[in-house]
Amino acid sequence: MRVVQKVVQVAVVAVTKPSLAKTNQQTGRFRWGLVFAGVLGICVPLMAAVLPENRADIMYHAYSGGGLEVNGPSVLARKSIGKSTSVWGNYYVDTITSATIDVVTSASEYTEERTEKSLGADYLYDNTTLSLSYTNSVENDFNANAVNFGISQLMFGDLTTVTLGYAKGWDVITATGRPSLREEADRQKYKLGLSQVITKNLLIGLNFETITDEGFLNNPYREVRYLDGNGGYGKEFEKYPNTRTSHAVAMRALYYLPYRAAIRGEARGYTDTWGVNGSMAELGYIHPTKQGLTYEISYRIYSQNNADFYNDLFNREAEFIYRARDKELSTYSTKTIGLGLSYEFKKRSWGFIDKGSANIFYNRIQIDYENFRDLRVEGVTPGTEPFYSLSADVFRIFVSAWY
Amino acid sequence: MQDMKFLLSILVMMFVLTGCSIKPWIEPYERANLADPIMNFGRDPVSSAYINHVFEAREGARGAEGGSGGGCGCN
Known part of the structure; x- marks a missing residue:
C-alpha cells in the first residue's frame, strides 16, 4: 500500500x-x-490526503435465486495522471434470464441484457478531493443516466474525513408489448459522510443519504391482484405515487484485533415517504495469513415493513388510487451469510505490475416474505396461499492488479 | 485585570475549539494497523459496488451504502 x-x-x-x-x-x-x-x-493537518491506488479488476459475477439468473463481467480500471488527478472507468454487464414468481404467474420467461458504463475522475488539492463521474445504463426497455459529484476533506490531523456528495439521475422507461408507454423519472441524491479514526485500532464511519425520485416509479409490467367477486381474483397494473423521498443513516466500525485480523460491524436505518421502514445489521471478520491468504466471513440481517399502498390481495378492482404488489415493498426479512477467500501475489517478474490478487466471494441470501403469497399454488381460496420465500446464491470471482 | 481577561479568553477559546485544536491524538507512527489493507471499508471497489447493488435490489432500503475508505490518509 x-x-x-x-x-x-x-x-x-x-x-x-x-x-x-x-x-x-x-x-x-x-x-x-x-x-x-x-x-x-x-x-x-500534519499529513495530506492521497489519491486512490492505480489498479485494475476483472470480475465475473453470478446471482441465482428465485427463478432469476444474472451473470456477467465487470471490469474496473483506475490510473493516476500526474500527481493530482486519477481517472477510472467501469464496464459492467448483466445477462439476465428471468423466471421469477412475478414472471411465471403473469407472463413467460425472458432473457435480456443490461450494459452499464461509467467514467470518473478524482482531483486532489492538498487535503481536498473532488470527484466527478458519469454512468449510463442501457437495457431494451430502460435507459438510465447519472452524474455524481463529491467533495472529500481530510482534517484534524488526518484523523477525520468529511464527504459531501450530490447525484442527479434521469431514466427513460419503455415496455415491451406496450409501444405507447414512454415515461421518465428523475432522481437526486444528497450524501454526507464522516470517517473518524478513534484509536490506533478503531475506525468508524457515519453516512447519511437522502434520495428523492420524481416521475414514473413503478414497474410497467407488474400487476396487483384483487378479488373478482366470484371466488377468484383478477389482475390490473400497479400504480405508484410519482414522488418518493427516502432517508438512510448508517454507522460502520472496523476494529483491528490484537493479532493481524479485523472485525467490522455495520448498522443502518431507513425510512421513506411510502411508509417503508427498514433496518439492517452486519458483522464480519477478516483474517489474513502470512502465506498471503485472507479469509473473510460475514453475517447480515435485514427487515422492513410494507409500503402504505402495498397489498397482496385488494378487495376490488381499483380499490385505491395507488396500489402495489411488489415483493420488495412487502413486509419481509432477510439473512445473508458471506464467505470470502483472497490470495495476494507478490511481485515477481510481471513488468509494470507491482502485485496482484485472486479472490472468490460467496453470499447466500435467505428471504422470507410475511405478506406476499405464492401464487404458483392453485386450487385454494385467494389469500390463503402459503407465504413466498426464496434463497439466492451470489458469487464474485475476480482478479486485481496494482501498478 | 484586562490582561487576565485576555488570557482567560484564550483558554476558553482553546477549550471551545478543542475539536480541532491540540495535536492529533494518534501519531503518524502509531497508524500501522490503520494502514493495513484489511482496515478499509471498501478495499475491493469492483466487488463492493456489485454486492451493494445486489443488496439494494433485494432489500427495499436504499442509500448510505459504505465504501468511503478510511480516515487515516492511507487508503
Missing part, C-alpha cells in the same frame, strides 16, 4: 506578552486575530 505522508509546515504564531499589549480597540482586534490564527494554525 502506498502511503504518502506529506509534512505540512505548521504556522507558528508568537503570542505577544499580554502585559505589553496596548488597550486601544484597533490593537484589541489585532490581538483577537492572533488568537484565531493561533488556534486555527494548530488545526493545519
Whole structure:
C-alpha cells in the first residue's frame, strides 16, 4: 500500500506578552486575530490526503435465486495522471434470464441484457478531493443516466474525513408489448459522510443519504391482484405515487484485533415517504495469513415493513388510487451469510505490475416474505396461499492488479 | 485585570475549539494497523459496488451504502 505522508509546515504564531499589549480597540482586534490564527494554525493537518491506488479488476459475477439468473463481467480500471488527478472507468454487464414468481404467474420467461458504463475522475488539492463521474445504463426497455459529484476533506490531523456528495439521475422507461408507454423519472441524491479514526485500532464511519425520485416509479409490467367477486381474483397494473423521498443513516466500525485480523460491524436505518421502514445489521471478520491468504466471513440481517399502498390481495378492482404488489415493498426479512477467500501475489517478474490478487466471494441470501403469497399454488381460496420465500446464491470471482 | 481577561479568553477559546485544536491524538507512527489493507471499508471497489447493488435490489432500503475508505490518509 502506498502511503504518502506529506509534512505540512505548521504556522507558528508568537503570542505577544499580554502585559505589553496596548488597550486601544484597533490593537484589541489585532490581538483577537492572533488568537484565531493561533488556534486555527494548530488545526493545519500534519499529513495530506492521497489519491486512490492505480489498479485494475476483472470480475465475473453470478446471482441465482428465485427463478432469476444474472451473470456477467465487470471490469474496473483506475490510473493516476500526474500527481493530482486519477481517472477510472467501469464496464459492467448483466445477462439476465428471468423466471421469477412475478414472471411465471403473469407472463413467460425472458432473457435480456443490461450494459452499464461509467467514467470518473478524482482531483486532489492538498487535503481536498473532488470527484466527478458519469454512468449510463442501457437495457431494451430502460435507459438510465447519472452524474455524481463529491467533495472529500481530510482534517484534524488526518484523523477525520468529511464527504459531501450530490447525484442527479434521469431514466427513460419503455415496455415491451406496450409501444405507447414512454415515461421518465428523475432522481437526486444528497450524501454526507464522516470517517473518524478513534484509536490506533478503531475506525468508524457515519453516512447519511437522502434520495428523492420524481416521475414514473413503478414497474410497467407488474400487476396487483384483487378479488373478482366470484371466488377468484383478477389482475390490473400497479400504480405508484410519482414522488418518493427516502432517508438512510448508517454507522460502520472496523476494529483491528490484537493479532493481524479485523472485525467490522455495520448498522443502518431507513425510512421513506411510502411508509417503508427498514433496518439492517452486519458483522464480519477478516483474517489474513502470512502465506498471503485472507479469509473473510460475514453475517447480515435485514427487515422492513410494507409500503402504505402495498397489498397482496385488494378487495376490488381499483380499490385505491395507488396500489402495489411488489415483493420488495412487502413486509419481509432477510439473512445473508458471506464467505470470502483472497490470495495476494507478490511481485515477481510481471513488468509494470507491482502485485496482484485472486479472490472468490460467496453470499447466500435467505428471504422470507410475511405478506406476499405464492401464487404458483392453485386450487385454494385467494389469500390463503402459503407465504413466498426464496434463497439466492451470489458469487464474485475476480482478479486485481496494482501498478 | 484586562490582561487576565485576555488570557482567560484564550483558554476558553482553546477549550471551545478543542475539536480541532491540540495535536492529533494518534501519531503518524502509531497508524500501522490503520494502514493495513484489511482496515478499509471498501478495499475491493469492483466487488463492493456489485454486492451493494445486489443488496439494494433485494432489500427495499436504499442509500448510505459504505465504501468511503478510511480516515487515516492511507487508503
